Amino acid sequence: MNWNLVSLSALMLLALNVNAADDAQIKRGQYLSTAGDCVACHSVPGGKPFAGGLALPTPIGEIIATNITPSKTAGIGNYSLEQFSDALRKGVRADGQHLYPAMPYTAYAKVSDEDIKDMYAYFMNAVEPVDSPTKATELPFPFNIRLSMAAWNLLFLDNSTFVADTGRDPEWNRGAYLVQGLTHCSTCHTPRNLLMAEVSSKELAGGDVGTWHAPNITSDLNSGIGGWDNAQLVAYLKTGEVRGKAQAAGPMAEAVDHSLQYMNDSDLKAIAVYLKALPAQHNPADSKPVYALGQATDELNSIRGVELPADGDKMTGAQIYDAYCSSCHQAQAQGSFEGALPSLLHNTAVGRSNPANLVMVILEGVKRGADGQDIRMQGFAKTLSDQQVATLATWLTEHYGNPQVKVSAAQVKQTRAGGPVSHLAALAQGAIAAGVIVLILLLVWRARRKRRG
Amino acid sequence: MSDQLSADIVIIGSGICGAMAATHLLKQGASVLILEAGGPIDRGRVVAAFRNSTRKSDWMSPYTCSDIAPHPIYKPTDNGYLVQGGPYPYPAEYIRGVGGTTWHWAAQAWRLVPGDMRIKTLYNLGVDWPMSYEELDPFYQQAEEIWGVSGAENTGSPRSQPFPMEPVTEPYAMRRIRERLAPAFPVVGNTTARNSRAYDGRPACCGNNSCQPICPIDAQYHGGIAIQTAVDAGAQLQVNAVVYRIEHDDKGHIVAVHYFDADKQSHRVTGKTFILAANGIESPKLLLMSASDKYPNGLANSSGMVGRNLMDHPSTSLTFDADEELWLGRGPQSPSSINTMRDGEFRSEHAPYRLDFTNISRVNSATDALITAGVYGAEFEKQLRHRAAFEMSLKDVLEVLPNPENRISLSDQKDKLGLPKPKVNYAIDEYTRKGAARSHKDFARIAEMMGGTNLRYSAEGSFANNQHITGTMSMGIDPKTSVCDSYGRTHDHDNLFICSTGVMPTSATMNSTLTAAALTLRTAQHILPNRIIATEQGRG
Incomplete structure (x- = not known):
């Protein structure tokens, strides 16, 4: 062995490795960054990890995720640890400009100093730098003024790191730390107010993610996950499915595929323990657990020997189910005998009082794996009309879910178009003067509240 | 509806061939107009119609027969569309509708074996193909990648690139049959366009x-997918457009085609290049119908070979009860076969064949x-x-030699639009x-090895049709004996091409699609x- 060469490479390594991070630290940082699911937003399907470019639809316009590789020209290669920390926990870029809260810094604010250091070590040392810049985000006035976020932060950012509750055991505390922080569950699962901030009194009571619905995951027996045991919750987070309860699709499938499946069982169990201890948020529409509705039944007698109507929109729910669904989900929606093809009764997508996910799964199917290439169920957006989707969804909830839930063709049409149109930008522009007054009032209210608290 | 329909490329027929040609040509920047005689086909409606059908084994029953563009129907009664001229019946089944006949195939995606293309040279029978197997290999590969084909390596068809897909799990019955017949008969997985994993959406x-x-979930490739791909790529698709005449100028150049719509209004469609892709029976019918003063025997027919050399793969079968429970019906319908008799010196004596094991659930046939x-x-x-558990069945898939007397011609009967119905003569x-006689020795040995009882051979001298319509517009080097060249270009018309199983000059032993x-x-x-x-990405 050429000793000189070895020492030379060691020196070079040292010189390169300015942060002198050790492998264990980088590994921890990688785990934490995976738990934080940075890659989900900061990559495009098929693109280089963390190179940014994904357009995130928000009610105020598209926000383009940035390049967070350690590229010195296009990424965060010049960030100091403090700048990195500020971006994650305060929503402030190295140049002092504010980030939009599409970046979940309100959650990451809870992350400990130690973990931030580990993540920094990982990003700076182990992520491949990509020198291609991303498109800039261009939002309408007034949101194009990033300083407006400073006021928003004043109202809605609690930038204190996580403080353990000594009255609770370490497992609960670990779960709370992850859920409130890195895994940023509340980003989707907590409803937001008019100004797009999470409503903290309704923590994890269910929120909307574009046209999908992130359900109630509080401890409520009927509306939430109160009836799930810890093992089921861990299995769901790890695999995206628990037979007889739920299958992940849409954004939750992505969260499982990119992030949650890589977390260790003790962390997942801690998350389960924390969720099950959350204050129950009950929706009165849920008179039974949303996974426990429906029974195996069919309406074959109404359709056998009856010719299909020429106009597809006139097909009955039973006819649409027979044509498009029953091959896999079986005649009585009971699924395959071993459960690999899911049952539609005892299924949260059908049982929930909010039918958004039912409609979305009919339209887009269930796609898993890298870039959604593993098609567990085909989507029917191209095959079925708005009326057919509405007829089918209503028929499914009537037989296998909550019979009170109806879906209209207009709802389906709106879903296809990307959901309800947001008037936030117009509102903000029209009421900007009034807004300033409201803002001042809010600030006064908050200041008083803080003094009281 | 515009009477000024026109495109760079006009394609007659929206089946798997016409649609795949369209997609390629669209990607090169051409405008493409596809004329389909039948109506749209929706997968879910076919599934519902199948479930509602009282004739589950009649694979035509869930498909709507167009009023203006009928296809042959035999059950419950013969609709008389394909006129039988004898001496042997040729009850072809095909679908006139968007996507064509492969809507109801079993996705058997076989290559030829090299010897199939040289039987004149090797065995002094039939004709040689105007190209080599090696020339076709890269195009086989392209088609297999579009379809997502998997298969066994040892079926006699060499390949230079691996299959794009891994095989679907071997059904239990096929595993048992393979184990029991080894090593006398090597049972291998069929080459099929069936997904074992998500592929291409x-x-x-x-x-x-x-x-x-x-297939209720599109796990197998078919023409309905091919035409959707073409339409998504920008093809203009005209349904219920029954082409009844191809028009040429005084130099024999094709200038237009004429079609009737559902109200029998005539429309003229112009283009630069024309592709005839309306299957092995409707295509020669149209060429014959387009006869003119200049071409009194029909277009592309200076050789007199249009409609002739009709072939298929006749089958005889054996059904029996094995001595163990096999439970056919789990997994795909046609997963396994024996391929040792596809080629060899014996071809100078008798037809080669494949032996195909069915995996169709026995419940329906046994109940009947x-x-x-x-x-x-x-x-x-x-x-x-007992039957559902123990019964099994196999069939031979036999080669037919090209014979000009086996043919499609125009009958003197007319359909609803007043167009001649096709007539078939076959022997x-x-x-x-x-x-077939040789294959029955294999049948008997296989039944013996499976402990078979209650042996039921198909009726002596009776052959089932396999719907592999070949030969009617054969390609060849000599314009005096063939209809088109190896590129499917008709010898008589420089801008008229044919994409069809009908251009295959011999039938060999495998499904022709x-x-x-x-x-x-x-x-x-x-x-x-x-x-x-440079910017084009990935597979099309």
């Missing part, structure tokens, strides 16, 4: 076992048979259980019959070679 097979008449035999009540249930020769698709891609790339575009 379609899910994996989950074993519905209704490949024919319809028992009720017909008057078995009811507890005895019925007992026998049905099964000694070569094929001797092949993959070969037709490979020839189609070769034709399309001959019409417009691949553009080299």
